[in-house]
Amino acid sequence: MHHLVITAIGTDRPGICNRITNIISQASGNIIDSRIAIFGSEFTLIMLVSGEASAITRIETLLPVMGSAQDLMVVMKRTATHQTPSYIYKIDIKIEAEDKVGLIDAFTHFFSQRELSISKLSAKTLTKETDPQAHQKHFSISMTGLSKDAPVPDGLQADFNQLCQSLAVTGTIKISYHE
Incomplete structure (x- = not known):
């Protein structure tokens, strides 16, 4: 299992979140955690996705193309499995x-x-x-x-x-x- 952190920022409009989640689902990625907020007129999203190596690679390939077409800035970084922090x-x-x-x-x-x-x-x-x-x-x-x-x-x-x-x-x- 591989993990990917995705950040997307762009002008807010209906359906923008669905376009992102649809690409992830179509690539067989699983959304583990996500946050969405509107700052000014900008849509912002941060998300942790998991999947097989091929699914993560498809997401890394398809999201920037969709982002460019939708005037979204998309940044992605592979990461480790999410672990609850150990603390005193x-x-x-x-x-x-x-x-x-x-x-x-x-x-x-x-x-x-x-x-x-x-x-x-x-x-x-x-x-x-x-x-x-x-x-x-x-x-x-x-x-x-x-x-x-x-x-x-x-x-x-x-x-x-x-x-x-x-x-x-x-x-x-x-x-x-x-x-």
């Missing part, structure tokens, strides 16, 4: 704030300094209508970090709270141990 503990953080430049950088830096692997990151800017005359931008971040090291670094909670305070954001952190 998991850290989930949630941040709510007024939108401002640098928030994601500050929290990814927080994880990086502590050698925590980011396994999930979701961030959204929303317009919050608190006053009919003004449109305030509200920002939400959700991140998960994994660590193979034990114990939890000393002061992690205090450092997180201090970072939230220095950035004037509301945040929560939850640390759970893997059994």
Whole structure:
């Protein structure tokens, strides 16, 4: 069994996802995991596909042709079998704030300094209508970090709270141990 990570980006329109999944199915590929999002007017997809070597080769051959015809940028990379990461503990953080430049950088830096692997990151800017005359931008971040090291670094909670305070954001952190 071979595995392929596929990323596709292009102008959003009806049927674009089906064109991609149809090529994968017709080539006898199996979709293991996928995510789709719309950013601005762009359709974005990331997908993990498995199949026999011949199926993966067909996908690698056919998707770029379809992508070119559909004005999609398609990037593919062969990879290993998906394995659930082995870790000692998991850290989930949630941040709510007024939108401002640098928030994601500050929290990814927080994880990086502590050698925590980011396994999930979701961030959204929303317009919050608190006053009919003004449109305030509200920002939400959700991140998960994994660590193979034990114990939890000393002061992690205090450092997180201090970072939230220095950035004037509301945040929560939850640390759970893997059994």
